[in-house]
Amino acid sequence: MTGKKNLLFILLISGLFSACNKSDISFAEDVAPIIYDHCVSCHRDGGTAPFSLITYENVIRKKKTIAKVIKKGVMPPWPADPSYSHFVGENILSEEEKKTLLSWIDDGAPRGDPGRVPKLPEMDKLSAIGTPDFTVWMDSILVEGINRDKFLVVKIPFELPFDTFIRAIEFVPGEHNLVHHMNGHLLNYRDDLKSDVFDGTRVANVEQEYELYREDFFRLKLLQDDGSRPQRIHSAVNYLPGVIGVIYPEGIGGFSVNKKAALVANDLHYGPIAKDRWDHSHFNIFFTDRPPERPTMELMLGTNGVAPIIPKLQIPPDTILTCSTHFTIPEDVSILTINPHMHLLGRRFLAYAVSPDSDTIPLIRINDWDFRWQYFYTFKKMLKIPKGSTIWAFGTFDNTAGNPYNPNDPPETVSERYDFNGPGMRTTDEMFQFIITYLPYNKGDEDISLETEYHRKKTGN
Ligand code: HEC
Numbered sequence: 001m002t003g004k005k006n007l008l009f010i011l012l013i014s015g016l017f018s019a020c021n022k023s024d025i026s027f028a029e030d031v032a033p034i035i036y037d038h039c040v041s042c043h044r045d046g047g048t049a050p051f052s053l054i055t056y057e058n059v060i061r062k063k064k065t066i067a068k069v070i071k072k073g074v075m076p077p078w079p080a081d082p083s084y085s086h087f088v089g090e091n092i093l094s095e096e097e098k099k100t101l102l103s104w105i106d107d108g109a110p111r112g113d114p115g116r117v118p119k120l121p122e123m124d125k126l127s128a129i130g131t132p133d134f135t136v137w138m139d140s141i142l143v144e145g146i147n148r149d150k151f152l153v154v155k156i157p158f159e160l161p162f163d164t165f166i167r168a169i170e171f172v173p174g175e176h177n178l179v180h181h182m183n184g185h186l187l188n189y190r191d192d193l194k195s196d197v198f199d200g201t202r203v204a205n206v207e208q209e210y211e212l213y214r215e216d217f218f219r220l221k222l223l224q225d226d227g228s229r230p231q232r233i234h235s236a237v238n239y240l241p242g243v244i245g246v247i248y249p250e251g252i253g254g255f256s257v258n259k260k261a262a263l264v265a266n267d268l269h270y271g272p273i274a275k276d277r278w279d280h281s282h283f284n285i286f287f288t289d290r291p292p293e294r295p296t297m298e299l300m301l302g303t304n305g306v307a308p309i310i311p312k313l314q315i316p317p318d319t320i321l322t323c324s325t326h327f328t329i330p331e332d333v334s335i336l337t338i339n340p341h342m343h344l345l346g347r348r349f350l351a352y353a354v355s356p357d358s359d360t361i362p363l364i365r366i367n368d369w370d371f372r373w374q375y376f377y378t379f380k381k382m383l384k385i386p387k388g389s390t391i392w393a394f395g396t397f398d399n400t401a402g403n404p405y406n407p408n409d410p411p412e413t414v415s416e417r418y419d420f421n422g423p424g425m426r427t428t429d430e431m432f433q434f435i436i437t438y439l440p441y442n443k444g445d446e447d448i449s450l451e452t453e454y455h456r457k458k459t460g461n
Contacts (some may be wrong), residue, residue, distance in 0.1 A: 012204075026112025027056045033118050034097045035059060038076050039336040040120065040309040041091075050174040054120065056111050059154040063105045070098055077373040084365035087377040087452050089244060129170055129452055132284030134158075136263065139202045143178055144362050145275040149427060153204040154269075155220045156283065157262040167254045167288040169237035169263070170245030174280035178445040180240065180427060181269040184283070186236035188258040197260045206267070206388075222264065235298060236263070237283065240374040246337055247286060247452050252439065253336075254292040271427060294439050297337060301325045301393055302433040303341075303416055313432050315345060315399040317411035323395045329389055332441035334382040336450060338363055340393070340432040344405040345414055346372050348396040351434055356388040363391070371405060371427075376437075380447040391433040 025031070035053050036042075036309055043053035052058050059066070069075035076091040093101070104110075136156050144152055166186075173179035189197060200221025249253075263283055270279065301307045307327040315321045340349045346369040353361040364377060385391070393400050399411050407412070407428040417429040439445070 003261060008233050015314045016262055025100055025107065026110050026116075027104070027128065027415055028112035028114055028116040029060065029405060030100050031059070031109075032056075034093070034101060036118060036121055038093055038097070042076075050177070056114070056117075060109050063109055067102055067105045068311070070101055074370075077370065079366045079368065079370055079373050080375075081365040081367055085362045085374065086378055086380055087375075088432055089378075095229055110418045119209065127170055127172065127245065127284045129168065129247045129284075130286065132170070133287045134160075134285040135282055136285065137280065137282045138265065139147070140174075140278050140280045141203065141270075143175075143277050143279055145268045145272060145273050147272045149272055150270040151206045152265070152268045153206055153217065153220065154265040155202050155222065155262050156265065159197055160259050160261070163256065163258050165235075165288050165291055166257045167286045168245065168247040169286070170247075170284040171237050171239040171243075171265075172245075172282050172284060173239065174282070175277060178270050178273065178277060178279050179268070179281060180271045181267065182237075182239040182281075183266045183448055184237040184239075184277050185264045185266055186255065186257065187222065187232040187261070187262045187264060188233070188256070189260040190230070191259055191387075193226055193228065194230070194260050195225055197262055199341040209321045222262070230262075231258075238376070240339070240341065240376075243282070243374065243376055246376055246378055248336060248450060249298070249448060251290060251293040252448075253294070253437075254288060255294040255295065256291065257287075269427075271393060283413050289445055294442075296437050299327070299391075299436040299438060300327075300433060301327050301391065301436075302395075305433060305435075307431050312415075313397075313430055314413065314415040314432065315397050316413050317408075320396065320398050320400065323393055324392060324394045325432070325434065326392045329387065329391065332387045333385050333438045334441045334445040335363075335379060335385060335436055335438045336382060337376050337378040337435075337437040338373070339376045339433075339435040340364060340366060340395075341374055341431055341435065342369060342371075342395050342397070343427055343434070344407050345397040345399050345403060345428050345430055346371065346395060346432075347403070349394070349397040351391065351393040353389045355386050361385060361389070378450050380449065380451060382439070382448050382450065384441055384446050391434075391436070393432075395432040397430060397432075 039053050041047065042049040043051060045052055051062065070093065080087060082090060082092055136158050138154050138156055163393045171182055171184060201219045204217045204220050236255065299306065302309050302325045307325045309323050311323060313323055314446050340351065342349065349366040349369055351363040353363060355361065399406065399414055401409065401411055414430050416431060
């Protein structure tokens with residue numbers, strides 16, 4: 001070899017070497033920013049997830065499972081297909097970010113310079129949507145480890161200095177992986193008709209015999225002193241697995257609240273567990289002194305809703321069934337938030353609107369349904385749906401033994417179950433529901449952003 005060739009050869013080899021050299025991706029500079037952006041909202045002390053991912057030590061201890069969940073695309077949990085529609089708080093790793101995390105793990109997960117770890121994003125421990133004005137706590141509840149669903153009605157009374165208005169209420173479960181579902185009503189009492197909102201028991205068990213249930217229920221003392229009903233605001237706050245609180249721009253949504261009031265966690269549902277555990281959940285209340293200019297409305301399709309399910313939601317064993325439901329809207333509306341809901345046999349969900357001119361307006365597509373993550377998806381801007389459009393929703397249910405979440409082994413017929421309390425809420429029954437929160441359309445709605453301060457701060461916009 002001549003000297004020149006020799007030099008070229010060395011250059012080539014060193015080039016090759018640096019290409020397959022241990023990469024210089026480090027936790028401090030490359031990995032922590034991704035984890036802080038996409039993971040620590042849940043993976044921190046007191047968060048939804050069972051372990052923290054804040055420190056280098058936290059992360060390397062879990063690096064194998066992290067690689068696994070990233071490859072499978074199950075973390076961060078965001079079931080809605082981003083190639084179909086976008087929502088506030090969308091949390092998805094880009095291909096670039098995935099590559100960075102995976103190469104870092106492959107290359108021995110170096111720490112880098114600890115001084116270069118970015119600042120942890122500010123998070124309010126108790127709320128995902130801001131700093132609440134007022135927090136009310138439910139009594140601590142013992143969930144017995146007897147492998148059975150538990151259904152309760154819980155009263156949370158409170159008294160304010162004067163009548164006012166609420167912009168939003170957020171439910172924060174104490175034990176995120178215990179609470180499956182909660183539908184909360186607000187009761188407004190007339191000052192002169194309710195001497196003591198705190199009177200009565202706090203918790204009623206609704207799984208008992210009907211008569212007993214009534215007696216138990218009666219002890220909550222939800223009525224006013226003369227036996228009349230207080231004003232009731234339905235669905236003042238809802239919770240399903242993975243839900244992050246929703247707060248709309250000032251003037252949109254919200255309701256009035258009286259000086260004497262109570263929240264009622266209706267159908268508070270705890271999943272079956274094997275060991276006794278305590279739950280201590282709370283509600284965050286965000287007040288406003290302005291009456292709601294545009295109260296939101298709710299349209300529910302499917303189970304318990306305005307539109308039937310076709311065919312009937314009854315899934316024979318060893319079958320994959322797709323059901324649909326549709327509804328034609330009589331006026332122009334602006335959609336704010338949507339919530340697809342199914343249980344354990346759900347596999348896929350699709351919803352769109354078809355306008356009178358046959359335009360398809362995509363709403364949501366979930367290609368791989370996961371019972372654990374049922375968000376209320378809020379559009380980034382209000383979405384106009386013109387009068388005469390038909391809203392369609394399709395749900396696919398897999399009642400074969402191949403569905404790892406199938407509650408029955410071997411599979412059995414599963415359907416909606418109605419009881420005295422309405423549609424069966426048991427996880428092992430099925431539901432197919434599409435809930436739409438909307439307003440009658442006003443000109444310019446499509447330009448109103450629904451991103452909250454919290455999300456704007458998070459995305460740096
Ligand atoms: C919305 C909340 C949330 C976010 C955001 C989130 N996780 Fe999780 N994660 C959870 C919960 C809850 C669990 C435990 C429940 C479960 O088993 O799925 C979990 C479980 C895990 C597990 C354990 C899985 C197993 O099979 O044991 C890993 C690893 C993980 N997450 C990594 C991540 C990473 C990495 C990110 C960010 C890229 C992330 N998570 C973002 C809530 C979240």
